Amino acid sequence: MSATSIASLVRTALPGPESLKLMARERRVLAHGAYGDWDERAFVAKGAQGSLIEDVDGNHFIDFGAGWGTNNVGNCHPEIVEVVNATMSQHGVSCWTSSAQTAQRIAAAEKLLSVCPKRTDRVVFLTTGTEADEAALRIMRRASGRPIVLTFYGQYFGLSYSGQASGSLTAEMRSDVMPLVTGYVYAPYPNPYRSPLNSSTGGGPGAATLEYIEEVILTHEVPANQVAGVIVEPVIGEGGIVVPPDDFLPGLRKLCDKYGWYLCIDEVLSGFGRCGKMWAYENWDVEPDILVVGKGISGGSMPLAAVVARGDITEKADAYVASTYSGHPAACAAAIKTIEILYRDDLFAAANTLGALALERLTALKARYPAIGDVRGKGLWVAVEFVKDRKTRERDIAFASRVNSECLKRGLYAVQDANAHLRIQPPLNIPRPLFEQGLDILADAIRVASGG
Numbered sequence: 001m002s003a004t005s006i007a008s009l010v011r012t013a014l015p016g017p018e019s020l021k022l023m024a025r026e027r028r029v030l031a032h033g034a035y036g037d038w039d040e041r042a043f044v045a046k047g048a049q050g051s052l053i054e055d056v057d058g059n060h061f062i063d064f065g066a067g068w069g070t071n072n073v074g075n076c077h078p079e080i081v082e083v084v085n086a087t088m089s090q091h092g093v094s095c096w097t098s099s100a101q102t103a104q105r106i107a108a109a110e111k112l113l114s115v116c117p118k119r120t121d122r123v124v125f126l127t128t129g130t131e132a133d134e135a136a137l138r139i140m141r142r143a144s145g146r147p148i149v150l151t152f153y154g155q156y157f158g159l160s161y162s163g164q165a166s167g168s169l170t171a172e173m174r175s176d177v178m179p180l181v182t183g184y185v186y187a188p189y190p191n192p193y194r195s196p197l198n199s200s201t202g203g204g205p206g207a208a209t210l211e212y213i214e215e216v217i218l219t220h221e222v223p224a225n226q227v228a229g230v231i232v233e234p235v236i237g238e239g240g241i242v243v244p245p246d247d248f249l250p251g252l253r254k255l256c257d258k259y260g261w262y263l264c265i266d267e268v269l270s271g272f273g274r275c276g277k278m279w280a281y282e283n284w285d286v287e288p289d290i291l292v293v294g295k296g297i298s299g300g301s302m303p304l305a306a307v308v309a310r311g312d313i314t315e316k317a318d319a320y321v322a323s324t325y326s327g328h329p330a331a332c333a334a335a336i337k338t339i340e341i342l343y344r345d346d347l348f349a350a351a352n353t354l355g356a357l358a359l360e361r362l363t364a365l366k367a368r369y370p371a372i373g374d375v376r377g378k379g380l381w382v383a384v385e386f387v388k389d390r391k392t393r394e395r396d397i398a399f400a401s402r403v404n405s406e407c408l409k410r411g412l413y414a415v416q417d418a419n420a421h422l423r424i425q426p427p428l429n430i431p432r433p434l435f436e437q438g439l440d441i442l443a444d445a446i447r448v449a450s451g452g
């Protein structure tokens with residue numbers, strides 16, 4: 001499955017016969033909802049290599065999902081598979097208690113710090129992004145002795161209680177958590193396409209959100225000295241690749257400095273080259289005090305995440321935040337190799353080149369199809385949002401689902417979930433002909449869904 005472009009990707013109706021058999025078994029044993037809606041399944045995957053996924057019926061799909069943002073260096077990168085196998089045959093989760101440590105964990109922390117903000121010098125390894133966000137929230141509160149964290153509507157930090165409390169992707173998703181939530185204040189994320197706020201000083205949505213924090217939250221809701229810090233996605237991922245205006249993150253940094261708050265940037269989905277630089281925040285003049293990383297850290301191999309922070313913060317927090325599998329030696333070895341590959345192969349340049357191509361192609365399509373409300377992105381992370389009406393900007397989830405289904409029939413796997421946008425986030429080293437083939441499929445799918 002290493003071809004650079006493929007003549008015939010999908011050979012059966014979807015789902016194919018073998019997928020259907022497995023899906024019937026799935027319905028008997030897996031919990032509905034936990035992995036999305038059964039009725040929307042198009043295939044059951046058999047494996048994935050590079051930028052292609054193969055299903056159990058022999059169909060192939062160009063991978064515009066990259067394992068939900070974990071495989072930035074491609075599925076089953078041979079060098080990563082090799083270090084994981086070698087480390088697994090060396091040891092498992094050998095050491096956890098105070099009396100022992102593993103060499104891999106130390107080396108991975110050194111490697112990670114070598115590419116992190118200068119002001120950070122401590123690492124805590126965790127297993128998932130959710131856990132790492134939980135840890136960061138505890139560290140911020142314990143170190144500052146302050147109870148409140150400022151967050152933004154539309155962000156996503158995992159499905160745990162504090163993930164759902166600090167993240168507010170959809171009201172429905174967190175309806176069971178909301179009655180229990182304390183310890184957060186919320187401002188609208190500055191979404192250039194859908195801002196509910198106006199700046200009173202003539203600025204754009206970034207300025208409007210920053211003004212809201214001071215004029216509404218700090219004036220009417222909570223005094224600044226009760227706020228431990230801010231948790232922010234530098235580019236919102238799950239909420240539809242929302243790229244903030246240029247004044248937002250630097251303005252937020254200034255507010256943090258003014259009030260003595262910690263700035264915690266979550267790069268779980270936006271990091272490891274996805275936005276054309278190692279970290280998305282590097283696209284602006286800003287540096288966090290705490291960085292949360294995950295997903296792409298181990299090149300799509302072993303579960304790993306981390307909190308990277310200033311040592312004086314972790315020192316003050318002195319928090320137990322790890323868990324049994326956190327910093328698994330094989331995952332740590334994979335992280336070292338992943339960082340090496342990203343820099344050695346300059347996947348940042350690749351991300352910027354292919355991302356610019358996607359933006360150009362989709363912007364041209366926007367001029368043709370009124371259903372496309374917005375096209376946006378950073379690096380190789382591009383979203384196309386569908387609307388019922390360009391004036392009202394009412395989201396059109398049904399249209400997005402039609403486009404997604406036409407893509408799948410033609411052999412393109414993009415990320416939709418229950419939203420009105422499709423996300424383009426392939427491995428950063430996807431061969432250009434395959435990427436262009438994927439964009440052609442997407443264009444064709446939009447044409448068909450538009451009745452063309």
Ligand SMILES: Cc1ncc(COP(=O)(O)O)c(C=O)c1O
Pocket residue numbers: 128129130131133156157158159233237238266267268269270294295
């Ligand atoms: C920004 C962000 N933070 C945290 C998480 C949670 O990560 P995980 O699913 O590994 O727990 C996600 C998952 O999509 C995410 O996008």
